[in-house]
Amino acid sequence: MSKFVYMFDEGNGQKRELLGGKGANLAEMTRIGLPVPYGFTISTEACNAYYDAGKALTSEVELQILKALSQLEEKTGKKLGDASNPLLVSVRSGAVHSMPGMMDTVLNLGMNDQTVEGLAKLTNNPRFAYDSYRRFIQMFSDVVLKVDAFYFEQLLEEVREEKGYASDPEMLAEDWKDIIEGYKEIVKKHAKRGFPEDPYEQMFLSISAVFDSWNNQRAIVYRRLQKIPGHLGTAVNIQSMVFGNMGSDSGTGVAFTRNPSTGEAKLYGEYLINAQGEDVVAGIRTPQPIVTLANEMPEVYQQFVDTCNLLEKHYKDMQDIEFTVERGELFILQTRTGKRTAQAAIRIAVELVQEKIISKNEALLRVDPEQLNQLLHRRIDDSVEKTPLAKGLPASPGAATGIVVFSADDAERLAKDEERVILVRPETTPDDIHGIVAAQATITSRGGMTSHAAVVARGMGKACICGCEALNIDLKGKQFKVGEVIVREGDVVTIDGSTGEIILGEIPMIEPELSDEFQLLLTWADEERKLGVRANADNPEDAKKAFNFGAGGIGLCRTEHMFMDANRIPVVQDMILAESSREREEALSKLLPMQQEDFEGIFEAMDGLPVTVRLLDPPLHEFLPDKEELLIEVTKLQLTAPDSEELKEKELLLRKVRHLDEFNPMLGHRGCRLGMTHPEIYVMQAKAIFYAIATMKQKGIDVKPEIMIPLVGHVNELKEMRELVIKAEQLVKHETGVEFDYLIGTMIEVPRAALTADQIAEEADFFSFGTNDLTQTTFGYSRDDAEGKFLQMYIENKLLPENPFASLDQEGVGRLVETGVKLGRTIKPGLKTGICGEHGGEKQSIQFCHEIGLDYVSCSPYRVPLARLAAAQASIKNDLTQSVSALQVQK
Numbered sequence: 001m002s003k004f005v006y007m008f009d010e011g012n013g014q015k016r017e018l019l020g021g022k023g024a025n026l027a028e029m030t031r032i033g034l035p036v037p038y039g040f041t042i043s044t045e046a047c048n049a050y051y052d053a054g055k056a057l058t059s060e061v062e063l064q065i066l067k068a069l070s071q072l073e074e075k076t077g078k079k080l081g082d083a084s085n086p087l088l089v090s091v092r093s094g095a096v097h098s099m100p101g102m103m104d105t106v107l108n109l110g111m112n113d114q115t116v117e118g119l120a121k122l123t124n125n126p127r128f129a130y131d132s133y134r135r136f137i138q139m140f141s142d143v144v145l146k147v148d149a150f151y152f153e154q155l156l157e158e159v160r161e162e163k164g165y166a167s168d169p170e171m172l173a174e175d176w177k178d179i180i181e182g183y184k185e186i187v188k189k190h191a192k193r194g195f196p197e198d199p200y201e202q203m204f205l206s207i208s209a210v211f212d213s214w215n216n217q218r219a220i221v222y223r224r225l226q227k228i229p230g231h232l233g234t235a236v237n238i239q240s241m242v243f244g245n246m247g248s249d250s251g252t253g254v255a256f257t258r259n260p261s262t263g264e265a266k267l268y269g270e271y272l273i274n275a276q277g278e279d280v281v282a283g284i285r286t287p288q289p290i291v292t293l294a295n296e297m298p299e300v301y302q303q304f305v306d307t308c309n310l311l312e313k314h315y316k317d318m319q320d321i322e323f324t325v326e327r328g329e330l331f332i333l334q335t336r337t338g339k340r341t342a343q344a345a346i347r348i349a350v351e352l353v354q355e356k357i358i359s360k361n362e363a364l365l366r367v368d369p370e371q372l373n374q375l376l377h378r379r380i381d382d383s384v385e386k387t388p389l390a391k392g393l394p395a396s397p398g399a400a401t402g403i404v405v406f407s408a409d410d411a412e413r414l415a416k417d418e419e420r421v422i423l424v425r426p427e428t429t430p431d432d433i434h435g436i437v438a439a440q441a442t443i444t445s446r447g448g449m450t451s452h453a454a455v456v457a458r459g460m461g462k463a464c465i466c467g468c469e470a471l472n473i474d475l476k477g478k479q480f481k482v483g484e485v486i487v488r489e490g491d492v493v494t495i496d497g498s499t500g501e502i503i504l505g506e507i508p509m510i511e512p513e514l515s516d517e518f519q520l521l522l523t524w525a526d527e528e529r530k531l532g533v534r535a536n537a538d539n540p541e542d543a544k545k546a547f548n549f550g551a552g553g554i555g556l557c558r559t560e561h562m563f564m565d566a567n568r569i570p571v572v573q574d575m576i577l578a579e580s581s582r583e584r585e586e587a588l589s590k591l592l593p594m595q596q597e598d599f600e601g602i603f604e605a606m607d608g609l610p611v612t613v614r615l616l617d618p619p620l621h622e623f624l625p626d627k628e629e630l631l632i633e634v635t636k637l638q639l640t641a642p643d644s645e646e647l648k649e650k651e652l653l654l655r656k657v658r659h660l661d662e663f664n665p666m667l668g669h670r671g672c673r674l675g676m677t678h679p680e681i682y683v684m685q686a687k688a689i690f691y692a693i694a695t696m697k698q699k700g701i702d703v704k705p706e707i708m709i710p711l712v713g714h715v716n717e718l719k720e721m722r723e724l725v726i727k728a729e730q731l732v733k734h735e736t737g738v739e740f741d742y743l744i745g746t747m748i749e750v751p752r753a754a755l756t757a758d759q760i761a762e763e764a765d766f767f768s769f770g771t772n773d774l775t776q777t778t779f780g781y782s783r784d785d786a787e788g789k790f791l792q793m794y795i796e797n798k799l800l801p802e803n804p805f806a807s808l809d810q811e812g813v814g815r816l817v818e819t820g821v822k823l824g825r826t827i828k829p830g831l832k833t834g835i836c837g838e839h840g841g842e843k844q845s846i847q848f849c850h851e852i853g854l855d856y857v858s859c860s861p862y863r864v865p866l867a868r869l870a871a872a873q874a875s876i877k878n879d880l881t882q883s884v885s886a887l888q889v890q891k
Helices: 016-031 044-052 059-076 115-123 126-143 149-163 173-191 199-213 217-226 277-282 290-296 298-315 342-354 360-366 369-375 408-416 430-438 452-460 516-528 540-548 559-564 569-577 581-606 627-640 645-660 672-677 679-698 715-736 751-755 757-761 771-779 783-789 791-796 813-827 843-851 861-890
Strands: 005-007 039-042 089-095 105-109 234-240 251-256 268-273 319-326 329-337 388-391 393-396 399-405 421-425 441-444 463-466 472-474 479-482 485-488 492-496 501-504 532-536 554-558 610-614 704-709 743-748 766-769 832-835 856-859
Touching (some): 016 039, 039 059, 044 059, 059 234, 089 199, 105 126, 105 199, 126 173, 126 199, 149 173, 199 234, 251 290, 268 290, 290 298, 298 319, 342 369, 360 516, 360 861, 369 861, 393 452, 399 408, 399 441, 408 430, 441 452, 452 463, 463 492, 532 540, 532 861, 540 581, 554 856, 559 581, 569 645, 581 679, 627 645, 672 715, 679 715, 715 757, 743 757, 751 757, 751 813, 757 813, 766 813, 771 783, 771 813, 843 856
Parallel strands (some): 421 441, 532 856, 610 704, 704 743, 832 856
Antiparallel strands (some): 005 039, 089 105, 251 268, 319 329, 393 463, 472 479, 479 485
16 A cells, blocks of 8 residues: 655655655654654645545545544644644645745644633633634635635724724634634635534645645746646645744744845844744734844743754755744744845855855855846945835845836736836735736735745845835725825835835936855856856947956857947948949948947957857848838828928838848848848958957957858858958958958858758858757747747647747757757867857756757856856766766666
């Protein structure tokens, strides 16, 4: 018979796939002797069996649960449903990967009209007992019976107002009894059934609800965002309850062993006296900083500090710990690897190396490359005078500006229209996740630094302010007040998630600075990686950024982007519309010094590092006026000024635009095809490059130019364009007397080029794979059309595992790249190869590039740090795999 249920002392931290993250950690903490309330875990395999059985618990699973419950009763000396000495348990989800706020929890299970009286007698605290009972009814009804928590909160608020109470601790036992009766009526009305009194029915219904929640909408959304596989399932943890709401010597809290926002090696967290754990996370009351526990309960605080140190040393990472104090006794409910900002992740990883807890390679593997984008966000310019409207808790660093919205749906709707929005809520729930994803930042008036909004925002690298109690939010009226100031939906605010400040209007921002720890980590990465990392940069400013971010050169300089400047467009149009060679040469002579100036700036910024310059690529009509708009102008002039010179000019321009118009421009007259039909354009660009090199040499600056011919599909195209570049070099050499050392290569972006790469290598000094266009031509997708019309549906329905324009399609496009590399190197073993599509800044694509032996990846300047780290991780993982394989061979 399969085993589906495990007592806490039967497992360990290595069984995450089976017990889930929470269950494995509870087992591990029990194993190392921490004060963990006892219980058992229903495995992820039971979850899959539940779905295989048509969303039903099998008799085999039910029997094992009852046996484990009996062992728990024996261990605690309490019995589920016993009126004199009741066992109360929590039912919590526990996925393999942490999914904060995504799954459902039930506390105080086992309470009914009899056990509440027994608990009141046992604790000599009727108020506590009935408070626990009403919490259980509300939570169970919300999670299991699907009765909206709003109805319970509404009744509670009405009673508080009627009694004149400011907060829940003022409620008396009699008040809670009345509320319990009201809660039961709410259940009857909305669930169409009575509240279940049988503790066994409560338990089995709760277990099913947790399994069901694995596939609720918010869990599916979170898994998609975090790329968590859907087949893993969730475990369920049944744990004996301990109570933080038994008086002033009790409490509950959440703490991190280090600051999850900054990484500072200092205990960070919050607690509430006389409260249950959900109060801290839900943000109903604003908690106290963990350090003040030292004054309220010094012995408990010291024991907690010692426990935190033990856990961090054991797990060798920053821990996120849930704890409860019951009548002066500390209990650890949960520990897990703490979520953190990129800034914190880097500092913690580096400091753990310096503290000799982990190795440099372990530190490099600890930081998710995608997180590094958070560090490159802007922040508020401190030199600008600003008057904060209000201040809350700085829950997630960074700054953002946007229009205020008050619902997650509105945030999502407006963001789709490219509006920058700030989501403002009293507190967020897991149902708001789509709004948090869509918004630039989130503000809540209640809750602390470990509330739902804070944890989710930090995980996404978005700015967040919590517990801003100065905000009087009116959700119905779609506005909030701070004193006499009213901020309405659509008004612009700026928030600083690092200080907790909310400011009216838009405030200027400045570029981020990289910490010493960041630079040190990237230095370690450079020591480990074998892949070169270059940047895509089209102007001197981007080249400087790339250089400062540690790029080893420019892997793609798109010369057509140099023509997009407003001052240059008229000259480019003159070149395109020229009716004779003389007119075209005249326009080109004006463009040449402009191009030369750009190249000089880029070469100077890169200071001797290689620079790959791609000759003009896009269709020429992109530089001309829009055909539809031009047609409207012509029609208007035909009606209003039929004999005007302006009409003649516009009609001529329209004829030219129509002549250049193409049915499928992305596969039309572009790339090297343009150089073949208009060689004078490529000659001008090549001369500009060589003139720029000559100028740099005169200044004593070394230049390593690589001239790239785009969109080659046949070796003859490259052969002709290579000769054209060499002739241009000879002309400049003759004119300047400067000797040039340079490479001529091609961008491989059509399948035929990859499949005939051995022929093309005869004429190429290097290959650069343009994976954006190679993906388009391999799939037959137009990127803009695909992403706008059907690609998202393909991904949601799992027709494709990933967006192939974001993460390289290794089976198809990747195979073409690998084939091209192998074929090219059969002709030239030392052939330099790289990729310069957006995939060059994506970690899985970088791993693939390392595995097939490319020399470098090239990405946008801001993704260079990410690529450096991802390349190091690829190298470390490859070495680890080879080590494991070698050991297996030895065995």
